[in-house]
Amino acid sequence: MSTQAPSPTLELAAPSGAVARWWKTADRALAWAGERLNPILVKETRQALKSKQFMVTFGLLLACGWIWSIIGVSSIGPGAWHGESGPEMFMGYYCILAFPLIVIVPFAAFRSLAGEQEDRTYELMSITTLGPRQIVRGKLGSSVMQMLIYLSALSPCLAFTYMLRGLDFPTILFSTLYVSLGSLALSMVGLFLGTLTAEKHWQIMLSVAWIAGLLYAFGGSIALADELIFGWGIDVLDAEFWQVNAAIFTAYVAYFVLIFYAAASRITFSTDNRSTRLRAVMFVQFALATAWMAWFWVGPVRGEDFALPVYLMMVGIHWYAMGVFMTGESPELSLRVKRRLPQSFLGRGFLTWFNPGPGTGYVFATVNLAAAVFVVLFAVVVAESFHGGEFLPQWDSDHVEQTLAFGVLFLSYVVAYLGVGLLLVRMLRRAVRVGIALAPIMQILLLLIGCGVPWVVQMLTFPDEGGRWDYSLLQAPDPFWSLGYVVDDWQSGLSDDTGWLLVIVPLTALLVFLLNLRGVAHEVRQVRIAKPKRVAEEDAEKLPPPESARPSPWD
Amino acid sequence: MPASHPMIELRNLHRYFDETRAVDNVSFRVYAGQVFGYIGPNGAGKTTSMRILATLDLPTAGDALIDGFSVVNDPDRVRYRLGFMPDYFGTYANVNVREYLDFFARAYQIRGQRRHDAVERVMGFTGLDVLAEKPTNGLSKGMKQRLCLGRSLIHDPAVLVLDEPAAGLDPRARIEVRSMIRSLANEGKAILISSHILTELAEVCDEVAIIEQGRLLAVGSVDEIRNQARPPQNAVEVRLLDDVAGTGAAELGRWLGDRSDVKELNVNGDSVRFLHAGTPEDEASLLRSMIEAGFRVIAFGSKDQTLEDVFMQVTEGRVQ
Ligand SMILES: Nc1ncnc2c1ncn2[C@@H]1O[C@H](COP(=O)(O)OP(=O)(O)OP(=O)(O)O)[C@@H](O)[C@H]1O
Ligand SMILES: [Mg+2]
Numbered sequence: 076m077s078t079q080a081p082s083p084t085l086e087l088a089a090p091s092g093a094v095a096r097w098w099k100t101a102d103r104a105l106a107w108a109g110e111r112l113n114p115i116l117v118k119e120t121r122q123a124l125k126s127k128q129f130m131v132t133f134g135l136l137l138a139c140g141w142i143w144s145i146i147g148v149s150s151i152g153p154g155a156w157h158g159e160s161g162p163e164m165f166m167g168y169y170c171i172l173a174f175p176l177i178v179i180v181p182f183a184a185f186r187s188l189a190g191e192q193e194d195r196t197y198e199l200m201s202i203t204t205l206g207p208r209q210i211v212r213g214k215l216g217s218s219v220m221q222m223l224i225y226l227s228a229l230s231p232c233l234a235f236t237y238m239l240r241g242l243d244f245p246t247i248l249f250s251t252l253y254v255s256l257g258s259l260a261l262s263m264v265g266l267f268l269g270t271l272t273a274e275k276h277w278q279i280m281l282s283v284a285w286i287a288g289l290l291y292a293f294g295g296s297i298a299l300a301d302e303l304i305f306g307w308g309i310d311v312l313d314a315e316f317w318q319v320n321a322a323i324f325t326a327y328v329a330y331f332v333l334i335f336y337a338a339a340s341r342i343t344f345s346t347d348n349r350s351t352r353l354r355a356v357m358f359v360q361f362a363l364a365t366a367w368m369a370w371f372w373v374g375p376v377r378g379e380d381f382a383l384p385v386y387l388m389m390v391g392i393h394w395y396a397m398g399v400f401m402t403g404e405s406p407e408l409s410l411r412v413k414r415r416l417p418q419s420f421l422g423r424g425f426l427t428w429f430n431p432g433p434g435t436g437y438v439f440a441t442v443n444l445a446a447a448v449f450v451v452l453f454a455v456v457v458a459e460s461f462h463g464g465e466f467l468p469q470w471d472s473d474h475v476e477q478t479l480a481f482g483v484l485f486l487s488y489v490v491a492y493l494g495v496g497l498l499l500v501r502m503l504r505r506a507v508r509v510g511i512a513l514a515p516i517m518q519i520l521l522l523l524i525g526c527g528v529p530w531v532v533q534m535l536t537f538p539d540e541g542g543r544w545d546y547s548l549l550q551a552p553d554p555f556w557s558l559g560y561v562v563d564d565w566q567s568g569l570s571d572d573t574g575w576l577l578v579i580v581p582l583t584a585l586l587v588f589l590l591n592l593r594g595v596a597h598e599v600r601q602v603r604i605a606k607p608k609r610v611a612e613e614d615a616e617k618l619p620p621p622e623s624a625r626p627s628p629w630d
Numbered sequence: 631m632p633a634s635h636p637m638i639e640l641r642n643l644h645r646y647f648d649e650t651r652a653v654d655n656v657s658f659r660v661y662a663g664q665v666f667g668y669i670g671p672n673g674a675g676k677t678t679s680m681r682i683l684a685t686l687d688l689p690t691a692g693d694a695l696i697d698g699f700s701v702v703n704d705p706d707r708v709r710y711r712l713g714f715m716p717d718y719f720g721t722y723a724n725v726n727v728r729e730y731l732d733f734f735a736r737a738y739q740i741r742g743q744r745r746h747d748a749v750e751r752v753m754g755f756t757g758l759d760v761l762a763e764k765p766t767n768g769l770s771k772g773m774k775q776r777l778c779l780g781r782s783l784i785h786d787p788a789v790l791v792l793d794e795p796a797a798g799l800d801p802r803a804r805i806e807v808r809s810m811i812r813s814l815a816n817e818g819k820a821i822l823i824s825s826h827i828l829t830e831l832a833e834v835c836d837e838v839a840i841i842e843q844g845r846l847l848a849v850g851s852v853d854e855i856r857n858q859a860r861p862p863q864n865a866v867e868v869r870l871l872d873d874v875a876g877t878g879a880a881e882l883g884r885w886l887g888d889r890s891d892v893k894e895l896n897v898n899g900d901s902v903r904f905l906h907a908g909t910p911e912d913e914a915s916l917l918r919s920m921i922e923a924g925f926r927v928i929a930f931g932s933k934d935q936t937l938e939d940v941f942m943q944v945t946e947g948r949v950q
Contacts, residue, residue, distance in 0.1 A: 121724070126723070203785075
């Protein structure tokens with residue numbers, strides 16, 4: 076891959092000027108690209124080309140492909156070109172391809188960071204000027220490279236099945252596409268898992284869990300292909316096919332990006348800002364989910380009144396899960412982070428919530444979820460005012476109340492649980508040094524207590540026949556049972572218990588929120604500090620400040 | 631020699647691992663063109679402080695600056711300026727010497743012809759050019775050591791932090807490493823280099839710091855430390871002429887025994903050994919009064935301290 080070696084074509088006095096010029100351009104383009112390739116990708120490609128293990132895997136894959144072809148062709152016999160044996164043959168090749176793509180590549184991605192940590196080359200690499208995102212991109216790039224090599228090894232076989240008939244081109248294309256996208260996503264997850272811990276015993280436990288998960292995913296991918304080929308099939312002329320694909324693809328990209336930045340943030344230097352970018356991604360995901368909800372609400376697929384509760388549930392879980400991690404962040408901002416805090420009025424008002432810190436994270440998660448509830452309220456009000464109109468779905472007024480009750484309760488639970496968790500984490504932080512992992516552990520404990528204690532009390536105090544298994548207000552701390560109860564009531568209007576829940580839970584949430592305000596205020600009061608003199612000097616040397624730079628109102 | 635600002639500066643650096651105070655309030659400065667020796671016994675905290683300088687670890691308190699940039703708050707700017715050679719190798723399987731250096735050159739964002747030149751320069755400097763196509767995993771220890779030195783030089787950093795670069799090398803290789811370090815310093819780099827052995831660094835270092843249990847015990851040039859460490863007492867050995875019976879020696883012993891500046895008197899045959907408190911000037915006058923008292927002195931030796939003695943005196947051999 077050395078770009079320095081003078082191109083031999085140039086020395087060979089090319090026969091025609093045009094060809095020579097073309098070669099020269101191509102050579103330069105290659106050199107240019109070679110320079111800009113990710114260093115890790117370049118290194119790992121070189122390694123792979125010399126690695127026995129890679130050659131063995133590749134050889135096995137080819138051999139399996141050949142063996143299956145021979146078995147297939149000999150069993151189909153001379154009728155191969157007339158019968159419809161394509162699907163069976165394809166399924167075989169698909170399994171041969173899916174194993175390396177779904178199991179080997181993502182596992183290698185997981186091991187590649189762990190392996191570098193064991194050889195201690197990771198440290199050497201991390202103190203170069205390679206950024207954390209470059210490292211993740213490079214590792215991901217080498218997964219993609221392996222994937223492409225496996226794909227290209229089997230692509231003649233896949234093309235062969237098309238000639239056997241019985242299988243249309245979209246099916247071949249989409250099943251290969253899905254398995255490749257699956258491989259890419261699993262590699263990303265593998266890389267993320269690789270950043271989680273450097274400790275040997277955790278690494279081993281994670282490896283075992285990851286292998287199990289990947290084998291499960293392999294099974295899933297086979298089942299999916301089976302459905303695509305022998306079951307549902309793929310109908311490219313159906314609008315719903317594209318709509319579902321687009322929605323899933325949006326979610327795919329959104330979570331892929333989130334995991335990418337999460338992995339990069341895990342290997343970012345700890346005084347750097349590891350949170351703001353992730354929060355921006357979460358926000359974009361939220362906006363995308365809202366847009367899709369609106370599409371299902373008013374788009375061509377009309378009358379989907381389940382769109383609203385499903386949306387509330389999705390964003391509720393989203394902001395709760397994100398909130399758990401954000402409330403685990405350290406409340407101390409490093410001097411480095413403080414240099415870039417927003418300082419204008421607008422910036423402080425809106426962008427402060429993107430700053431790292433558990434309090435800002437708490438507010439960020441809960442305010443966004445509250446916004447979602449308002450969006451739903453708005454959608455409902457619009458629907459009401461156009462009731463019976465042609466444009467909006469038919470809307471039953473009972474559903475309005477229930478959807479809103481569900482939204483308000485969900486929001487209140489998230490506010491309360493995250494808030495109590497945050498208070499506890501803050502208290503513990505005063506006594507011991509703890510990392511971000513404390514917050515999820517704390518939430519799991521809280522949920523166990525919140526659900527378990529009322530349940531045990533109910534089991535012990537209620538008589539056998541007297542509604543031991545029925546919902547009672549005692550279960551108010553249990554979000555699962557309570558929310559389920561509200562949804563179950565769907566057809567019968569709001570019950571008294573729901574009414575009480577709507578008083579108790581939001582009030583508790585409000586109280587918890589107020590208790591947290593002190594901590595939040597402390598974080599919000601932090602202000603930007605000046606760059607150190609030496610840093611300012613170097614920045615001025617590198618790029619002199621533009622004369623008429625008007626500061627952005629958001630800065 | 632000191633330039634306008636130090637290239638390496640430790641400011642009250644602390645690093646605790648639970649109870650262990652691996653680095654305990656260490657401060658010193660290294661200027662461009664200087665070789666600074668960082669000397670201490672096992673577990674003294676050398677590697678810990680160097681890892682902080684290399685932005686691999688964070689201090690519990692205090693800060694360290696590379697060319698004026700904090701390792702805590704500006705690690706990106708520090709990394710650009712710093713070459714770190716750790717006490718392990720970190721080689722890759724299926725990567726040869728040239729590819730290894732090429733990878734790190736790319737990782738430091740060096741592009742095109744400049745990268746090609748950097749790899750050639752480093753291989754030439756470390757004498758690895760003959761091994762360019764050898765797999766890094768198959769190199770001998772000394773060759774790996776050179777490779778690691780080469781890697782830390784690939785982006786031509788202004789500051790070098792080398793953790794025991796000469797450990798495990800044969801005598802010739804040690805001398806070569808020393809001369810490499812000297813020539814790098816002559817190019818104007820600031821170099822921090824650690825070792826267990828003061829003697830090994832005495833020739834090459836402009837200044838040394840001695841550290842034990844995380845605390846700095848002495849900082850200065852080798853001579854300054856020798857003087858600081860010069861004990862108040864010198865070991866002196868005296869022999870008398872024709873003193874086969876040892877009677878003269880015994881008499882000298884009694885004579886010396888009356889003096890307050892003599893301790894640990896030890897008469898053995900014709901020689902008398904003792905510790906004398908005082909300057910070399912005082913020793914000279916002691917000799918004069920001995921002769922004036924009629925002792926026929928033929929040898930009067932005050933043993934000069936070796937660097938090993940200095941090291942043993944400064945450190946206490948405690949471990950934590
Ligand atoms: N990651 C760690 N966790 C706990 N203790 C550590 C860690 N790293 C170093 N220490 C402790 O810090 C002290 C200093 O260790 P350090 O490796 O800095 O010594 P050193 O001077 O480099 O010793 P050597 O000459 O043996 O290399 C030791 O007591 C060591 O046990
Ligand atoms: Mg060490």
